[in-house]
Amino acid sequence: MGYRSGFIALIGRTNVGKSTLLNALLKEKVAITSPKPQTTRNTIRGILTTEDYQMIFVDTPGIHKPKSKLSEFMIETANRTLKDVDLILYMVEPDTSIGPGDRYILDNLKEVSTPVILVVNKIDLVSAERVEETIKLFKSEYDFKDVVTISASLGTNLEILKEKILSFLPEGPRYYLEDYITDQPEKIMVAEIIREKMLYFLEEEVPHGVYVEVESIREREDKEIVDIEAYIYCEKESHKGIIIGKNGQMLKKIGQAARQDLEEFYGKKVFLQLWVKVRKGWRDNEKLLRKLGYVIDK
Incomplete structure (x- = not known):
């Protein structure tokens, strides 16, 4: 058997x-994680390359009931991915009932011919x-x-x-080249790292109403410090205060x-400047969503 490669969707x-x-x-951080739901917004490709194979993982947004154009994009992205990959890993928790979210996914899986592996995660938390x-x-x-x-957290x-x-x-x-671990642009990676910290520290509703736009990334002449300027946009004045x-x-x-x-990401010191601005209704602003890379052309 020769060299193998392919795209694997995580749904x-x-x-x-x-x-x-x-x-x-x-064994690298390419996707942000959080105890809060709906963490992933874009499809993020993680690339695992060895001498024998290259696995390109596509981490899709979680399936949920859409409440905005952004939500609709996330679900459309997840559904389209099912048809464009070589294999689907369908991740579930050890549940004894099938809720509406999993029912929706199962119905979608029945519409595609892509092979599916069931991956039961978090087995460390329940009985065999x-x-x-x-x-x-x-x-x-x-x-x-x-x-x-599996237990993804324990390996x-x-x-x-x-x-x-x-x-x-x-x-x-x-x-992809051997040393690539993701195809995400640098500014997107930086923005997602900042957004992850908001998901971690802020109240439930606030971080889902924010996005981060990285204004500039500059390495100083001595190559020892990276200067980063970024704006955090939220939907409400009250959220800005929080x-x-x-x-x-x-x-x-x-x-x-x-x-x-970010210092771990760059392997050097980082000087980070953050500003907070209000942009009302951005999650339903199709022009802005398109600029941010969230809207798929029909």
């Missing part, structure tokens, strides 16, 4: 652990019996090509999962946490 309900799995498989019940339940709803049980059974994935990949070229916090403490906390990750 599932919001907060099921898709981004955590992507980062664990690559619960995991078996979950597998039995989902297999009664869909004819999966295979089933793998359990990830090698087994990679072996299963490889068995479905066709012979093909290296689509993001900034009393005496600017919340914004400082977000900035410090983002800077630590």
Whole structure:
């Protein structure tokens, strides 16, 4: 068998652990993670390259009920991805019932011919019996090509999962250079790192009403410091106050946490400047969404 390569979609309900799995498989951080749902907005490609294969993982937005044009884009993106890949990893939690989110995904899977592996995540949190019940339940709803049980956060059974994935990949070229781990532009990566910290620190509704636009990234002449300027846009004046916090403490906390990750990302010191502005109704502003790369042309 020659060199194998292919595209693998990660799908599932919001907060099921898709981004955590992507980062664990690559052993690099290419997707932001958060305990809050709807973390991923764009499809993020993570690239795992070895001498024998190249796996290109597409982390799709979680399926959820759309409440804005941004939400509609996220769901449309996830659905289109199912038809454009070589393999689908359908991630579920060890549940003993199928809710509306998973029902919606299962219905969509029945419309495509792409092979699907059921991946039961978070097996470290429940009994083996619960995991078996979950597998039995989902297999009664869909004819999966295979089933793998994992803990993405602990790294359990990830090698087994990679072996299963490889068995479905066709012979093909290296689509990306050997040292590529993602095809995300630098400004998008920086913006997502900043947004992740807002998801972590802020109240439930606030971070989903924000986006980050990186104004500039400049390396100083001595090559030892990277200067980054970025704007955080939110939908309401009240949210702006929450993001900034009393005496600017919340914004400082977000900035410090983002800077630590950015320094790891760049391998050098980072000077990060953040500003907060209000842009009402941006999640339904199709022109802006298109500029941010969120809207797919029909």
